[in-house]
Structures are given as C-alpha cells and as structure tokens.
Amino acid sequence: MSKLAEFKALEAQLAAQLQQLDAMKNDSGLKQEIEFEQKLRALLEQYGMGLRQVISILDPAKALKVATVSASSTAQRKPREVKRYKNPHNGEVVETKGGNHKTLKQWKQEYGSDTVESWVK
Template identity: 60%
Template sequence: MSKLAEFKALEAKLAEQLAQLDALKNDKELKREIEFEQKLRALLGEYDFSLRNVIAILDPEVSRNATPKKAAGQRRARAVKVYINPKTNERVETKGGNHAVLKAWKAEHGAEAVEAWLQ
C-alpha cells in the first residue's frame, strides 16, 4: 500500500471516529452518567469512603462472602518437603531444592537416591 493510500485510509477512519465521538458527546444518557459519576466521587471524597465501603453498606452479604483476589503473578505457597537420611537419621525440611545440605546429599548419594528419602 502506498503512503498516500495509507494516509487517506487513516484519515477516513479518523473522520469516522470523530463523528462517533461527537455523537457520544451529544448523548443525554452519557452526560447523565458522567454527571452521576462526578457527584458520586465528590460525595465519596467528602465522607472519605471508598466504593468497597459503599458496597459493604448496601449489600453486607457480598462483602462477607467475597474472597480476596490473588494478585497477578502470585503463586500459592510451596509445600514443605521433609527428607530423612537413612544412614545418619539427619532430617532436612525445605520448600525448594536449593538447600545446602540437600545439595550435598545429592552430590554424594545421587539425586534419585535422595528423592527416595522424601517422607
């Protein structure tokens, strides 16, 4: 596509979007919603309330049953693994494989043997 054709296509698309924006600006329902939101936010600020406070007041069941959402990228906690060396009865508790004693055991006895010691 030539630069001129691309320019004209984008210009036509922009004109269409501007027409849609003008239509929305003149929409009474949108103006009413914007006015409501502004007044609501001002009222919340005046009384130092958040939307959660309002929901808890209006519908307490929702706030009681609501479970906190996980943050994005957050994992559940790792389970504790317990290894017991059958030769020395030494016990190691770890949540991951980066434990110094566990690494030493794996170097000495082999990873498969140490994994067999998992309780």
C-alpha cells in the same frame, strides 16, 4: 499498500471515530452518567469513604463474597513437590521442596546448577 493509501485509510478511520465521539458527546445518557460519577466521587471524598466501604454498607453479603473470593484465590496454591537429589560422587541423598537447602546450595556452587538439577530422581 503504499504510504499514501495507508495514510488515506487512517485518515478515514480517524474521521469516523471523530464522528462517533461527537455523537457520544451529545448523548444525554452519557451526560447523566458523567454527572452522576462526578457527584458520587465528590460525595465519597466529602465523607472520606471508598467504593468498597460503600458496597459493604449497601450490600454486606456481596462485600463478604468479594472478600472471600479474593482471599481464597490468593490463598490456594498448589503444594510444591518433593524433589530427591542423589549425588553420584558420594551417594548422598537430599529431599527438598524448594531450592533453599544448605547441602543443595553447596552442591550447586561446587558442581553447577545444571549438573545438580540432572541428579533429580
């Protein structure tokens, strides 16, 4: 597509979006929602409250459910698998769930990380 055609297409899209914006600005329902939001935020600020606090006051069961869901989603994590590394140079075996093992760190420093990872059984 030529640059001129692309420019005209974008210009037409912009004009259509501007018409939609004007139509929304004149919508009484939108004006009511904006006014409600402004008054609600002012009221929350006046009393030093947050939305979560208001929800917990108005609907304690839902607030408890939301807190439980958010806590359980972060708390549940797949347990790490135990990895067994066998050093072919001396036959020593290290079992660990993570990479923060003293002997494993020494091996990685001495032989290189890629080499040590190839020793996993």
